[in-house]
Amino acid sequence: MPVYKTLHPNSQTTVKIWKITESYDELFQGVKLKPESLARVLSMKSELHQRGFLSVRHLLLALGYTDFDLFYDENGKPHLKDGRQISITHSFTFSGVVISDNRTGIDIEKNREKVKLIAHKFSNYEFCYLNKDEIDYVKKLTVIWGTKEALYKLYATPGLSFYNHILVIPFDLKAGKTVAWIDYKDRKSRFDIYFWELEDFTCVYTIT
Template sequence: MPLHKIIHINETTTAYFWHITEDVTSLFRAVSLKDTSLFRLEGMKSEEHQKGFLAVRMLLQHLGYTDYDLTYDEAGKPHLEVKVQNAKVNSTSNTQHISISHSHEFSCICISDELMGIDLEILKEKTLKIAPRFMDVRHLQTLSKEEQLQKATVVWGVKESIFKIKNEKGISFPKHIYENDFNLNERECSAELRFNNLIEKFKIKFYNVEDYIFVCAIPN
């Protein structure tokens, strides 16, 4: 399956989605992997994780990058090495930030001139059941069951996205990341990370992609 969807979050931040309909063998044959990536792939026991990993590389290739341009630091945070200006990516900078997420049948990457983090989550009842563990459930009052599920999934995505940006040990979703209440129709909100005696603010945008919620967090 080719590129499924593109979302332009702002002038220099774009998300790309791959709908995974291929099997592992087809994806593997379509990409070129460096040795460290082959080692990571071989260590994945789940076929779903293997396909998500390979679909990310398909997205990179679609945009003119390769697996060799993608590196990870010691904390596991991805970095994109830009050697030349890439005409397929709307950018005004030679420094590019990348964030990655995959869930079930979709993989997503977001590329930006700004620091940002993303999360892609399928809508599932379990998220609503565990909502009291990670969010202020008062924000779900007066909503229909469907709206509650969507909002809880957005909030989970907000916290995942911010965590990906900071990537620091000790950050707790319920204790340190706070979402301001929002209306689902507005498709944006704000959040704060209160950690290590600092308060950091984030702009949030969220979107429906098929039966999934996609969230992007950008530091204010």
Template sequence: MPLYKTITVNPTTKVLIWKIIESYKDLSEGISLTPHCRERVDGMKSDLHQRGFMSVRHLLAEMGYTDFDLYYDELGKPHLRDGKKISITHSYTFSAIIVSNQEVGIDIEMQRPKILKIAQKFTPLEEYRTLANEDALIRKLTMVWGAKESLYKSFAEAGVSFLQNIYVEDFDMESMKTTANVSYKGKNEDYYVWFEEFEGFTGAYALISEKE
């Protein structure tokens, strides 16, 4: 069972990361799915997507949940029936969940040069002109993109723009953390964001800042 990493963010918030090395058949063993999720996974054309989907069910099991404890709202945001907050991600050979008492979001991205071509769609590029080389720029942009994806998942409002509504405070990459804000249609939320880098991937997870 390749549980790759467990991160305890605080006493009520935990991140679990899975490295997907098993076959779909092996990942399906011992896992029961709701009819809705069975239909979803059977309809996936990609074996990698199917394996990612099933690996998330193993992560749920690590936290004491089954697929029957999970449901999705009309926007596709996942929820747990016991009231705890959850966010889910999978990318190529890694998947992850974050479970908390507070609103959360999580994302995993592969570090790829392709991000240079789409950067202007999600962040002002002039913020990163001081970076020493292209590798550093790819690394930084992947972190920012992952942060914004995790914030988008947590905020969960249709129409939110990565460029216009989600702000990630600039950060020193070695610190592996930052703060962020999402503001849209009168709703305004502050977040803490942390990063993990592993095997050419970047993970980002966000936790809402509770208002005093």
């Protein structure tokens, strides 16, 4: 399908979301890939991952870029050749790209009960305010996980720990926003976080 959702958080930033309903062959048409990108997508064993990868390239086109404008540094962080900031995500049937003049990060996660089993790996301080018996426990954990993924993508620093270095302050799901902190190597940084539900998924993004 075409772009599922477009947001303009400010005059320097655009967020676009794609709902992946097309087949691999349909997505492959209409995009041109660098040799290394072609080799990468052909080597993927999962068609779900292939479709996610290709849908991101369609989002790039919708944002005025192509695969040839995109490159990755030694930490795996994506960059655009024109110097604008970019962050990329895909999860099952959704993908997203945010492009901004400022540092940015985006993540999409499926709301699943499984998150309760791994919460101890990425949550620390947050357990001070979470209630395991509340009806929205899974959704709140998913926001926390997505927040930390988005910030990790933005920060792109080896050694940064979801559990030890990223804190998400208490939030109301209805508000669609919160604040998070990165406390790493004697440096504390504050970030505004925005989130919303996409069907049974949660999308989180941040902009500095």
